[in-house]
Amino acid sequence: MKLPLLKMLLLLVVALPVFVFAQNCTIDDASACVCEDGKEKCDLLPNLKVSRDLLADGGARAEFGGVLRFSVSTPNIGHGPLRIIPTNNYICGKDTIFDTPIDRCPDGSLPSQLVRQRIYVKNKNKMEYRERDAGFMAFHPDHGHMHFNSWNKYTLRLQDPKEPDPLKWPLIGEEGKIGFCLENTNSCEFYDGYCRDENDAILTTNIPNYGLGEKYTCLPDSQGISVGWMDIYFLNVSGMLITLPEGTCNGKYKLIAEVDPDNQIVEENENDNIEMVDVTLKMQTDSIAPKGDVFVSGIGQSIGCDGLGVELSVPRIGSSYLWSNGDTTHLISVTEPGLYSCVIQTPCGETKSNEVLVTADVCTTDCIDINIKALLEGPFDTTAYKMITILNTKLGLLPGQNPANSQIAPTPKGQPYRVAPWNYDGIEGYDWNANAYPVEAVDWVLVSLRKGLTKDTEFLQAATLLLDDGKIKFVSPCVLPTAESPDSMYIVVEHRNHIGIMTPNPVHLNNKRLEYDFRKNSSYQGSAGSGSGQKLLPDSITWVMFAGDGEQFDFPSFDINGFDKSTWSNDNGRSNIYRQSDYNLDGDASGFDKIFWDSNNGVTSRVPK
Numbered sequence: 001m002k003l004p005l006l007k008m009l010l011l012l013v014v015a016l017p018v019f020v021f022a023q024n025c026t027i028d029d030a031s032a033c034v035c036e037d038g039k040e041k042c043d044l045l046p047n048l049k050v051s052r053d054l055l056a057d058g059g060a061r062a063e064f065g066g067v068l069r070f071s072v073s074t075p076n077i078g079h080g081p082l083r084i085i086p087t088n089n090y091i092c093g094k095d096t097i098f099d100t101p102i103d104r105c106p107d108g109s110l111p112s113q114l115v116r117q118r119i120y121v122k123n124k125n126k127m128e129y130r131e132r133d134a135g136f137m138a139f140h141p142d143h144g145h146m147h148f149n150s151w152n153k154y155t156l157r158l159q160d161p162k163e164p165d166p167l168k169w170p171l172i173g174e175e176g177k178i179g180f181c182l183e184n185t186n187s188c189e190f191y192d193g194y195c196r197d198e199n200d201a202i203l204t205t206n207i208p209n210y211g212l213g214e215k216y217t218c219l220p221d222s223q224g225i226s227v228g229w230m231d232i233y234f235l236n237v238s239g240m241l242i243t244l245p246e247g248t249c250n251g252k253y254k255l256i257a258e259v260d261p262d263n264q265i266v267e268e269n270e271n272d273n274i275e276m277v278d279v280t281l282k283m284q285t286d287s288i289a290p291k292g293d294v295f296v297s298g299i300g301q302s303i304g305c306d307g308l309g310v311e312l313s314v315p316r317i318g319s320s321y322l323w324s325n326g327d328t329t330h331l332i333s334v335t336e337p338g339l340y341s342c343v344i345q346t347p348c349g350e351t352k353s354n355e356v357l358v359t360a361d362v363c364t365t366d367c368i369d370i371n372i373k374a375l376l377e378g379p380f381d382t383t384a385y386k387m388i389t390i391l392n393t394k395l396g397l398l399p400g401q402n403p404a405n406s407q408i409a410p411t412p413k414g415q416p417y418r419v420a421p422w423n424y425d426g427i428e429g430y431d432w433n434a435n436a437y438p439v440e441a442v443d444w445v446l447v448s449l450r451k452g453l454t455k456d457t458e459f460l461q462a463a464t465l466l467l468d469d470g471k472i473k474f475v476s477p478c479v480l481p482t483a484e485s486p487d488s489m490y491i492v493v494e495h496r497n498h499i500g501i502m503t504p505n506p507v508h509l510n511n512k513r514l515e516y517d518f519r520k521n522s523s524y525q526g527s528a529g530s531g532s533g534q535k536l537l538p539d540s541i542t543w544v545m546f547a548g549d550g551e552q553f554d555f556p557s558f559d560i561n562g563f564d565k566s567t568w569s570n571d572n573g574r575s576n577i578y579r580q581s582d583y584n585l586d587g588d589a590s591g592f593d594k595i596f597w598d599s600n601n602g603v604t605s606r607v608p609k
């Protein structure tokens with residue numbers, strides 16, 4: 001009786017270890033683990049994916065005004081586990097601290113803990129492993145635990161049929177880049193359909209090496225995802241959302257989720273990490289006004305002297321953006337002062353943002369001292385030997401001033417040469433208050449500097465104030481830095497309803513001064529000397545700019561003709577105006593203005609436009 005029992009026990013003792021040994025695929029025993037290529041030796045790599053079934057599940061999603069929440073699952077369907085091993089190395093700002101466990105950086109901020117990916121290696125029956133750097137973990141205050149950084153990236157986009165790469169489609173709202181603690185939330189068996197192979201076939205326990213790994217949890221030193229398991233982040237988890245800006249339109253979008261977007265984890269397949277589903281927004285806006293619904297952020301900025309620009313942005317709600325300076329992204333960096341606005345194409349129509357002013361700081365530079373003097377016929381009073389300042393001091397009609405007559409609408413802010421035919425986009429006067437004009441100011445004139453005779457040699461323009469004695473006052477203290485100035489240049493002065501003038505010859509710099517007095521000299525009359533230049537007054541010593549050129553679309557030069565009469569006759573009888581028809585700058589269009597047109601009709605210039 002005893003012998004057979006002993007025999008049986010002996011048999012068991014001998015047979016059992018062989019039986020168990022042959023069937024195991026664990027992190028200690030690779031005998032039953034299979035390689036992807038069927039060989040005896042291989043790296044058992046993880047393969048991470050995003051579950052399409054969950055991402056597409058409308059019941060696992062929630063839309064609110066301004067927010068879209070959704071759920072994401074990241075299964076591991078590779079031949080090996082994902083295993084993240086924390087190190088004792090930390091990043092604080094730009095410094096790395098080695099071999100010292102810390103909770104806080106020296107400055108009190110939270111450190112980033114460098115981590116490594118453990119890759120299990122099947123070597124016949126033996127399980128070995130190696131490790132490699134794989135980014136970092138950081139403490140997440142909302143979740144109260146360590147997160148593997150940059151685990152998922154979420155975007156909402158407008159499909160662009162012409163662009164094959166969905167990650168280049170126009171983005172709506174801000175992209176969500178988020179870390180998580182990595183753990184085995186559930187198995188592919190439990191969530192039937194959340195794990196699928198490249199042919200979309202459902203994977204459950206039939207995944208090779210199913211279950212290989214450990215019991216991974218959210219603790220810092222036990223993070224990972226076993227083979228055939230997944231981590232899941234449902235819609236109510238902090239960070240599982242995309243913020244939709246105000247103005248986002250209702251309609252069809254693509255929700256795109258990506259696992260391991262920065263490719264910190266080595267996987268069997270790096271090309272199956274993105275999933276994309278249709279989402280129809282219903283809780284946002286149905287219409288957008290063509291103008292005034294969208295506001296630029298970054299208002300009131302001034303460009304500093306460090307050469308760096310300032311940033312302006314509009315909400316990301318469109319398929320395309322076109323800024324007034326030609327830029328085409330929702331966020332732009334601006335290095336030139338100016339007025340900026342953006343036209344946005346949205347699913348519910350085209351809209352234009354408000355216009356914002358970007359100024360520039362005054363930087364200490366060595367500058368050319370510019371002294372130019374000129375007189376306007378019409379406002380010039382020969383008795384007082386000064387121009388009248390009625391528009392400025394009596395009527396308050398200069399751009400941005402408060403009119404003396406409260407029934408009159410103020411003239412819009414800013415220098416008046418922004419419109420055609422001048423199209424000068426300088427920001428002079430746009431940030432002025434109503435009292436910024438000096439009492440001597442008559443009106444704005446446009447000064448241009450040219451290296452040669454023709455318009456295409458122009459290298460600088462500035463809107464300036466003309467003072468009653470003829471002095472031209474520059475708004476910016478430094479218009480022409482010495483380092484950028486040629487040795488000589490033509491000077492052009494234009495007024496909105498007078499014949500423009502230019503120096504007869506290039507003016508040479510004299511000890512960093514650029515000087516010309518148009519009051520005492522005639523202006524450019526062309527190579528043949530046949531152009532009208534300026535008008536010489538009866539005193540035979542004073543030159544003034546011809547009045548009466550209210551319509552300045554003349555080409556190739558300035559010209560006073562029937563069009564200028566029409567400009568006047570269209571306005572004749574109107575008072576309290578700041579218009580081209582007011583040839584004597586007294587605030588009215590009247591017979592006093594026509595006198596100048598009558599006297600100057602037929603005057604032509606040779607200054608090339």
Ligand SMILES: [Ca+2]
Nearest residue numbers: 047048267269
């Ligand atoms: Ca993958």
Ligand SMILES: [Ca+2]
Nearest residue numbers: 260263265267
């Ligand atoms: Ca990867």
Ligand SMILES: [Ca+2]
Nearest residue numbers: 549551559560
């Ligand atoms: Ca004209």
Ligand SMILES: [Ca+2]
Nearest residue numbers: 582584586588
């Ligand atoms: Ca007038």
Ligand SMILES: [Zn+2]
Nearest residue numbers: 140143180181
């Ligand atoms: Zn968490």
